[in-house]
Amino acid sequence: MNNILNLVPKLPVAEQIEKLTAWITQTFSFLFNPIQTYSELFMDGITTFLLFIPPIIFILLIALLAFFVSGKKFGLTTFSVVGLWFIYNQGHWENLMNTITLVLVASLLSVIIGVPFGILMAKSTIANNILKPVLDFMQTMPAFVYLIPAVAFFGIGVVPGVFASLIFAIPPTVRFTNLGIRQVSTELVEAAEAFGSTGFQRLFKVELPLATSTIMAGINQTVMLALSMVVIASMIGAPGLGREVLSSLQRAQIGTGFVSGIGLVVLAIIIDRITQKLTNKTKK
Amino acid sequence: MTKIKVENVTKIFGKKSERVTELLNQNKSKQEILQETGVTVGVNNVSFTIEEGEVFVIMGLSGSGKSTLVRMLNRLIDTTQGNIYLDGENLSKMNKKDLREVRRKKMSMVFQNFALFPQRTILENTEYGLEIQGIDKKERTKKATQALENAGLGDYIHQHPNQLSGGMQQRVGLARALANNPEILLMDEAFSALDPLIRKEMQDELVELQATVKKTIIFITHDLNEALRIGDRIALMKDGAIVQIGTPEEILMKPADDYVERFVEDVDRSKVLTAENIMKRPETVNINKHGPRVALEQMKREGISSIIVVDDNRNLKGYVTAEDASEARKNSITSLETILKLDIPTVDRTTTMNDIFSVIHDTVTPVAVVDNKKLIGIIVRGAVIAALAGESEEELINE
Numbered sequence: 001m002n003n004i005l006n007l008v009p010k011l012p013v014a015e016q017i018e019k020l021t022a023w024i025t026q027t028f029s030f031l032f033n034p035i036q037t038y039s040e041l042f043m044d045g046i047t048t049f050l051l052f053i054p055p056i057i058f059i060l061l062i063a064l065l066a067f068f069v070s071g072k073k074f075g076l077t078t079f080s081v082v083g084l085w086f087i088y089n090q091g092h093w094e095n096l097m098n099t100i101t102l103v104l105v106a107s108l109l110s111v112i113i114g115v116p117f118g119i120l121m122a123k124s125t126i127a128n129n130i131l132k133p134v135l136d137f138m139q140t141m142p143a144f145v146y147l148i149p150a151v152a153f154f155g156i157g158v159v160p161g162v163f164a165s166l167i168f169a170i171p172p173t174v175r176f177t178n179l180g181i182r183q184v185s186t187e188l189v190e191a192a193e194a195f196g197s198t199g200f201q202r203l204f205k206v207e208l209p210l211a212t213s214t215i216m217a218g219i220n221q222t223v224m225l226a227l228s229m230v231v232i233a234s235m236i237g238a239p240g241l242g243r244e245v246l247s248s249l250q251r252a253q254i255g256t257g258f259v260s261g262i263g264l265v266v267l268a269i270i271i272d273r274i275t276q277k278l279t280n281k282t283k284k
Numbered sequence: 285m286t287k288i289k290v291e292n293v294t295k296i297f298g299k300k301s302e303r304v305t306e307l308l309n310q311n312k313s314k315q316e317i318l319q320e321t322g323v324t325v326g327v328n329n330v331s332f333t334i335e336e337g338e339v340f341v342i343m344g345l346s347g348s349g350k351s352t353l354v355r356m357l358n359r360l361i362d363t364t365q366g367n368i369y370l371d372g373e374n375l376s377k378m379n380k381k382d383l384r385e386v387r388r389k390k391m392s393m394v395f396q397n398f399a400l401f402p403q404r405t406i407l408e409n410t411e412y413g414l415e416i417q418g419i420d421k422k423e424r425t426k427k428a429t430q431a432l433e434n435a436g437l438g439d440y441i442h443q444h445p446n447q448l449s450g451g452m453q454q455r456v457g458l459a460r461a462l463a464n465n466p467e468i469l470l471m472d473e474a475f476s477a478l479d480p481l482i483r484k485e486m487q488d489e490l491v492e493l494q495a496t497v498k499k500t501i502i503f504i505t506h507d508l509n510e511a512l513r514i515g516d517r518i519a520l521m522k523d524g525a526i527v528q529i530g531t532p533e534e535i536l537m538k539p540a541d542d543y544v545e546r547f548v549e550d551v552d553r554s555k556v557l558t559a560e561n562i563m564k565r566p567e568t569v570n571i572n573k574h575g576p577r578v579a580l581e582q583m584k585r586e587g588i589s590s591i592i593v594v595d596d597n598r599n600l601k602g603y604v605t606a607e608d609a610s611e612a613r614k615n616s617i618t619s620l621e622t623i624l625k626l627d628i629p630t631v632d633r634t635t636t637m638n639d640i641f642s643v644i645h646d647t648v649t650p651v652a653v654v655d656n657k658k659l660i661g662i663i664v665r666g667a668v669i670a671a672l673a674g675e676s677e678e679e680l681i682n683e
Binding site for chain 2 (some may be wrong): 004014188191192193194195196197198201205206209210236
């Protein structure tokens with residue numbers, strides 16, 4: 001019986017993918033190389049700028065932001081101040097800034113690329129049918145796998161880190177944008193149409209405003225996923241708190257590992273709560 | 285003048301439209317087609333015209349295709365077959381740009397659940413139609429504010445829709461539709477989501493409004509009382525087809541088939557039928573020509589105990605009773621003048637039955653129906669009761 005299964009010899013899938021990656025790397029190196037160089041410069045610039053802000057000012061700014069988005073409550077504000085101070089106290093300030101840069105850039109890119117794709121999916125059934133399995137693929141494929149082509153395209157450092165994070169983190173933004181637009185009640189869409197809106201007017205004056213809170217929920221997820229990629233991205237040389245976690249793992253240093261881990265948790269909670277509060281604000 | 289002409293319009297939801305058309309031509313019912321092909325026939329070969337300035341009500345139960353039909357008038361839904369003409373222009377063949385112009389300038393729509401944009405204020409909602417036409421902020425604010433003030437919402441313009449009650453929200457919906465001064469108003473179950481008292485109020489307001497603005501209104505409803513109250517003409521739909529088109533009286537008095545008849549059964553006729561609908565041809569004598577003898581003869585022949593007296597122009601003078609007439613004959617009085625009684629109750633031809641009750645309940649004589657003093661008919665008690673019981677016109681005439 002096994003003969004039937006062995007009828008076809010082993011398919012050279014791995015080889016083909018390798019070939020494809022190599023081909024892409026070579027063919028588009030004229031593109032990848034400058035992207036890598038300039039992105040690296042750009043992100044270094046952001047980190048340098050963040051580090052240029054005195055930590056005390058930075059903490060105060062975050063505290064103020066937390067205070068106002070949480071509706072002038074002290075819980076999140078206090079947590080932000082204490083948490084950020086703790087990271088500073090442990091000597092991880094520079095790592096924190098590197099991580100923030102990575103998360104910030106990956107998330108921003110996810111939104112810039114993801115929202116238009118979400119709109120496309122909402123507007124076209126064909127695009128929807130094509131992109132849905134692609135998104136499933138992107139989300140379920142172990143994130144480590146993205147590291148390999150990332151390194152092939154962009155070498156090592158923060159740029160391939162952003163690339164891998166982007167692929168892993170973009171699906172929620174696309175999905176929620178799609179969902180948000182599709183959820184706008186038919187009557188409202190009909191109203192927009194009945195008054196003679198053009199496609200763009202309908203999108204920008206009715207659908208997107210009404211989908212905002214759903215899209216924000218997607219963005220919140222995207223940011224969280226980008227943050228979860230920090231440690232993985234550090235395996236290919238992305239600097240930040242993730243790298244500390246990784247090196248503690250390699251050296252079996254439980255203490256330092258935990259300290260860096262807690263730093264990540266603090267950052268995650270602050271970002272999550274603030275983006276969630278912003279989501280709720282747009283609901284009103 | 286004809287405003288909208290709908291010509292053999294059919295809407296089939298789903299594919300296989302050719303096969304379905306074939307089945308429709310074979311007079312298969314909506315149900316049979318659904319079973320056979322899995323395709324829903326929304327509207328089936330409908331034709332009618334709507335005159336400028338009239339309130340045209342399309343009514344039917346849910347699933348009868350009325351909402352689909354109204355959406356085809358502004359092409360929110362495209363027709364599968366047939367043509368719709370607006371001012372002689374074929375709407376079905378219009379390109380997107382022209383269609384948009386029609387929607388912006390000629391037609392506005394009011395929705396069942398108001399369809400107000402929740403993120404916009406009342407004013408911004410009302411401005412929407414003008415905003416997308418690119419009218420500048422100052423002018424559109426002026427027009428929208430005016431429309432809202434006309435609707436009695438001047439104080440609420442900076443509120444959001446969810447801060448308003450249902451009735452007020454629909455007033456905003458109506459103001460928004462009127463803000464860009466359309467020629468045609470499409471109202472899709474506009475008052476159905478409101479509670480009964482507010483609904484009646486809105487209906488009255490719409491009738492009042494229509495008297496001043498004179499739009500062409502296409503009003504969709506499943507409520508026959510509502511249709512009768514506001515419609516100049518009513519189209520009754522069943523399973524995607526129009527069963528009957530007519531004025532409210534025609535629908536009530538001459539139902540086209542059993543379906544319509546069952547529909548009108550539950551109507552509160554007393555609010556719809558007028559004196560004109562239930563009056564009989566009166567027996568009269570002329571005060572200038574006839575005397576008690578003729579009056580008595582006529583009463584005997586008709587088997588009645590009193591008779592209406594008119595003059596040469598059929599102006600109502602009064603009535604005489606048989607008793608008085610025979611007394612007068614005995615005394616050889618030749619003029620009706622002396623025995624004429626004046627206490628005959630009168631109603632106008634447009635008086636509804638509801639108001640006739642109070643007139644007829646404490647009188648022994650029939651009620652005279654007059655049009656500008658001229659006698660045009662009489663109403664006897666039996667006719668009132670028969671009309672309430674829902675007997676059709678022919679039966680009434682036979683009595």
